[in-house]
Amino acid sequence: MNQDTICAIATAQGGAIGSIRVSGPEAISITSRIFKPGKSNRKFNEQKPYTLTFGRIYNGKEIIDEVLVSLFRSPHSYTGEDCTEITCHGSSYILQQVMQLLIKNGCRMAQPGEYTQRAFLNGKMDLSQAEAVADLIASSSAATHRLAMSQMRGGFSKELTDLRGKLLDFTSMVELELDFSEEDVEFADRQALRQLADEIEEVISRLVNSFNVGNAIKNGVPVAIIGETNAGKSTLLNVLLNEDKAIVSDIHGTTRDVIEDTVNMGGITFRFIDTAGIRETNDMIENLGIERTFQKLDQAEIVLWIVDATDANSQIIQLSEQILPRCEGKHLIVVFNKAEIIHKTQKDSLRTFFQQNFLQEHTDMIFISAKQKLHTDELEKMLVNAAHLPNITQNDIIVTNVRHYEALTKALEAIHRVQEGLDVQISGDFLSQDIREVIFHISDIAGEVTNDMVLQNIFRNFCIGK
Numbered sequence: 001m002n003q004d005t006i007c008a009i010a011t012a013q014g015g016a017i018g019s020i021r022v023s024g025p026e027a028i029s030i031t032s033r034i035f036k037p038g039k040s041n042r043k044f045n046e047q048k049p050y051t052l053t054f055g056r057i058y059n060g061k062e063i064i065d066e067v068l069v070s071l072f073r074s075p076h077s078y079t080g081e082d083c084t085e086i087t088c089h090g091s092s093y094i095l096q097q098v099m100q101l102l103i104k105n106g107c108r109m110a111q112p113g114e115y116t117q118r119a120f121l122n123g124k125m126d127l128s129q130a131e132a133v134a135d136l137i138a139s140s141s142a143a144t145h146r147l148a149m150s151q152m153r154g155g156f157s158k159e160l161t162d163l164r165g166k167l168l169d170f171t172s173m174v175e176l177e178l179d180f181s182e183e184d185v186e187f188a189d190r191q192a193l194r195q196l197a198d199e200i201e202e203v204i205s206r207l208v209n210s211f212n213v214g215n216a217i218k219n220g221v222p223v224a225i226i227g228e229t230n231a232g233k234s235t236l237l238n239v240l241l242n243e244d245k246a247i248v249s250d251i252h253g254t255t256r257d258v259i260e261d262t263v264n265m266g267g268i269t270f271r272f273i274d275t276a277g278i279r280e281t282n283d284m285i286e287n288l289g290i291e292r293t294f295q296k297l298d299q300a301e302i303v304l305w306i307v308d309a310t311d312a313n314s315q316i317i318q319l320s321e322q323i324l325p326r327c328e329g330k331h332l333i334v335v336f337n338k339a340e341i342i343h344k345t346q347k348d349s350l351r352t353f354f355q356q357n358f359l360q361e362h363t364d365m366i367f368i369s370a371k372q373k374l375h376t377d378e379l380e381k382m383l384v385n386a387a388h389l390p391n392i393t394q395n396d397i398i399v400t401n402v403r404h405y406e407a408l409t410k411a412l413e414a415i416h417r418v419q420e421g422l423d424v425q426i427s428g429d430f431l432s433q434d435i436r437e438v439i440f441h442i443s444d445i446a447g448e449v450t451n452d453m454v455l456q457n458i459f460r461n462f463c464i465g466k
């Protein structure tokens with residue numbers, strides 16, 4: 001299927017050593033045209049797989065570099081094709097020269113993700129494993145690494161493949177019944193099918209539900225910072241992020257757009273979402289921002305509600321109607337900011353007010369000064385406690401990929417129809433249709449029925465050389 005032999009630089013710029021990967025039917029012959037092994041009696045194309053050969057890359061008579069070359073023979077390589085790897089000195093000039101020589105001798109530049117795409121097309125891995133390769137390269141913490149590693153090693157595709165196999169057996173029995181419809185026979189034991197459907201429903205529900213945790217680990221626990229204009233949201237965000245990201249000014253409504261950034265605190269990645277201040281306004285652009293604030297609030301797991309302590313009462317009363325109903329199921333932290341300029345008696349009355357009106361599960365309050373960084377460490381601890389993520393291991397199966405989540409959600413809907421259908425003794429042809437749909441969505445995750453556009457999109461997001 002892949003007649004082209006492709007090449008790409010696989011290493012980042014600036015290292016002492018650089019590596020070029022060649023893959024395809026001509027990989028070994030093209031490499032041997034530009035590479036002469038050190039000991040002249042050895043031939044590169046007789047090199048044993050998984051060994052290194054020392055030698056030189058020549059452009060005509062000129063030596064480009066002294067290199068080490070490795071060799072893999074189809075199907076035993078990353079792509080499943082014949083492959084070579086040329087390891088030279090890390091000069092971008094040398095790497096470019098070697099690339100040009102390879103191209104002059106019949107290679108073509110690889111597209112982003114093309115090696116992994118070939119690995120997928122040659123059956124070395126399924127699509128969810130290929131997607132995990134990209135996650136693995138992007139992983140920046142122990143948790144994201146563990147998730148990507150578990151998925152790359154076959155994580156949930158194995159479990160899904162087993163279930164899909166059982167479903168296929170069943171649906172072929174149901175479909176066989178259809179061929180004998182005159183005789184009113186039942187090859188597929190409905191009770192056993194119902195048991196299988198329940199089992200599958202449980203597995204898929206678990207995977208669908210794991211996405212919240214998976215998403216929080218991969219993209220950060222979403223924390224929305226909301227409150228009235230000028231309460232100090234941007235100032236606090238800058239403190240939390242330890243850098244000057246959001247624009248701070250004393251003109252009301254400075255933050256019109258939603259700013260997002262992630263930061264690691266206590267081993268947990270948080271994704272802070274600064275939002276436009278909420279107030280009644282006729283400014284069109286600002287109103288759009290406020291609309292978006294509410295959308296972001298819905299996505300958040302933790303809500304930091306910043307209240308200007310010097311002007312708290314009116315804000316609380318005005319906003320509690322808008323905000324509180326939207327915080328159900330979320331952890332709400334009411335942050336009284338600018339606390340350094342209010343009196344102790346004011347604090348006490350605010351605390352009493354809070355305790356009388358907000359005391360419920362998953363609600364905290366704190367007095368801080370964002371400007372003077374007073375009690376902001378305590379706020380960080382509060383956040384870490386609010387974000388109780390489970391400890392995950394490489395054996396935990398957690399969905400992190402939106403594409404998988406969507407396919408699983410559709411599979412879950414279809415399996416519910418199968419369960420309902422069995423309960424009301426639906427006819428075989430409808431039943432098999434619903435089962436086929438479950439199979440279809442499960443197969444989508446492994447990439448067996450995935451359409452070309454989606455495939456292209458997935459691999460285009462890889463880096464070159466992978």
Ligand SMILES: Nc1nc2c(c(=O)[nH]1)N(C=O)[C@@H](CNc1ccc(C(=O)N[C@@H](CCC(=O)O)C(=O)O)cc1)CN2
Pocket residue numbers: 072075076077078085124
């Ligand atoms: N130099 C180099 N390092 C690398 C890679 C590479 O391509 N080149 N990889 C690229 O991502 C990763 C390793 N991935 C690989 C995966 C499979 C095979 C391979 O030869 N598989 C054979 C043998 C399997 C076995 O013995 O179990 C096969 O599948 O038949 C090679 C590399 C990370 N490090």
Ligand SMILES: Nc1nc2c(ncn2[C@@H]2O[C@H](COP(=O)(O)OP(=O)(O)OP(=O)(O)O)[C@@H](O)[C@H]2O)c(=O)[nH]1
Pocket residue numbers: 227228229230231232233234235236247248249250251252253254255256275276277278337338339340341368369370371372
């Ligand atoms: N005294 C005092 N002033 C503060 C504190 N935090 C912020 N401010 C000031 O309050 C003003 C508004 O701060 P911002 O951080 O821009 O407020 P915001 O909530 O992001 O405002 P919008 O972008 O308009 O929604 C600025 O002048 C800040 O310097 C604080 O803890 N104490």
